[in-house]
Amino acid sequence: MLSPKSTEIVRATLPAVGGAIGEITPLFYDKLFAAHPELLRDLFNRGNQANGTQQQALAGSIAAFATALLEHPGTRPDAMLARIAHKHVSLGIAPEQYRVVHLHLFAAIAEVLGEAVTEEVAAAWDEVYWLMANALIALEARLYEQAGAAAGDVFRPYRVTGRIEETAEVTTFLVQPLDGRPLPDARPGQYVSVRTELADGARQIRQYSLSGHPDDALQFSVKRVTGDPDGEVSHHLHHHARVGTTLMVGAPCGDVTLDEGTSPVLLASAGIGCTPMTGMLSHLAATGSHRRVIAVHADRSEATHAFRSDLLQLTEKLPDAVAHIWYEQPEGDWPADRTGYADLSRIGIPAGTTAYLCGPLPFLRAARTQLLAAGVAAADIHYEVFGPDLWLGQDA
Template identity: 50%
Template sequence: MLSDTARPVIEATLPLVGSRIGEITPVFYQKLFAAHPELLNGVFSRANQANGQQRQALAGSIAAFATHLVQNPGTLPEAVLSRIAHKHASLGITEDQYQIVYRYLFEAIAEDLAEVITPEIAQAWTEVYWLMADALIKIEKGLYAKQANSAMWSPWKIVEKTPASPTTMTFVFEPADATAVTPGEPGQYVSVRVPVSDGLLQARQYTLSADAESTQRRVITTKLTDGGEVSPVMHEEYGVGDVVELSNPYGDVTLDGGDEPIVLATAGIGCTPSASILRTLANSGSGRRVLALHADRSLDTWALYGQMLGDVERISDAELHVWLEQPQSEPAGVGAGAPAGVATREGFMNLDDVELPADANLYLCGPLPFMQKIRSQAIAKGIPATKIHYEVFGPDLWIASAN
């Protein structure tokens, strides 16, 4: 917790630092990469640097953490920390890197707030930083200890590469060496690390879209992203027989082990965690009540259409509702339209006429505005906020948008 000396200083300066953190973080990254360009080699995403998402997410997480310390003395924002720690572990972040970040972040703070900063302010915000850093280091050490191996990255061979829609591809990997395989959980992701055009390594997280618990294979479904660096390489340059580096599986938005009803609400490529959860429930013969909700442009563009429909049909108490911007009777390449009993609507997802089980756990994945809208509607329909879980692809801008 914050010391009695630091708390009033943070409370008094939080509005100022919070208002400037968006300008501080770009300077921080400039200083960091000038001194340590090696951190762009497989750790930090250049694409997320270019589009500003990484800076926005960092600023939001610092502001969220400091705000929590002021408003909730004696506690830490466990959900925020867990989400960040899982992303860090999937990139192999190490304890010594926190000292490097501290140096250049506080150089940027001192430079931006030169006219107002005092030793007392600097010390108080140093305390905030190390409270956050130490908490993350502890969580990350625990995650690394749970791995079946000590490797941050291991080689995996592509054994299948299949189009999942016009813009998405499903890859199936098998181990390419004897590294012990850490089983995943439905909803988790792995990082894929590949050399890009200039030889630099870049990493991207992709959800395990099927067979998450397997120790014999990894399955991911990726979308070709405009401006991305990893997905174009995977889609256009890699094929069956090629070997890529994968991390161990991470992610804290996973299928719970209870028997409460489950609501899966997704849009676009955000269907991948739901597909993984549905596959696990179907394979286990689960009798849980499952309500799968998905929104997409059309049946053509819905990645994993066939897998999700097939698994819903295999679950004894499951139903599927679909919203399509461009309805059509039959998806190209699948061979059949939506089966009887699937509720299909035109337009964007709306929960107004959907009956949600009151005691359900809701899992969200899709574009940020979609998740914010559906979360609000679900809360209005009686789902407690504590039972709503979300996954974000890339930097967590939901945290950032809340500050």
């Protein structure tokens, strides 16, 4: 909880800080990487830095945390903190790195806001920062303990034992640990980090969802990212990670996981968002679940739809499951009412449904709006987004 004095100062200065956060965060990263170039080389996603999405995500989380402290004094935004903590552990963030971030973040704030940052203002925002940082450090310590890893040390060597070309863009990898230790526990919906050494010596890290749960391996799937810029790690894995290749893989992380209840469950995805949904669906089928299951997927076409056969086979295997598929550019004789974008308002959704969503932000926003209109409780709608979470802290 913020002290009374800091609460009033933060309340008064939040509009100015929030309004300038778009200038503060790029300057912060410039200062951070100038002092510690190894962080950009080996920790931060260079693609997200290049396109600015990481800066937007950081700005959103800081503003959201400060707003939560003001609007809900005495409580903590645990859902937001849990998401960040899982991502930090997947990257191997250690407690001492919070002091490095603090140094350069506050230097950027002072440079952008100038004389407005008095000693009192700096002290109030310092309190906000360390409330957030210490809460994350505590959450991350528990996650490291659960993973059986020292803080910051989550990567283990794995050998690629299988490789499946799902589509022209998506490849599934099966990996087994080389250190003689058992496979880590993983929950349906979680992801693993893969640390890859690239041609320039950088050791870049990316997260990939667990798309299945075989007994003797971790299974994750990688879409080859094309765009501005192209995905350097995804391209590297597609071209170089063959059976026998050694990869450095982190502990399974992620706070959006399938609950073990008996309520109806909706798994809705678009594009490569099908990977965690396939992992959840495979778990339901493997455990012989009798839950009502509604699986929804939207894609460009049948050719780009990874795990299409898995979706159909797994829903067929479950005693009370149904699949709904939409294609934007269908091939052959495809129903007109399933052409275009997924429309959850046209599906009968049982009362008490728990929903899990994964896909691009426009899909997530549309799906959440349709589910709320159908009577699904906001607390029962969970989402996973790949890359920096630009939805975090926003009124979705």
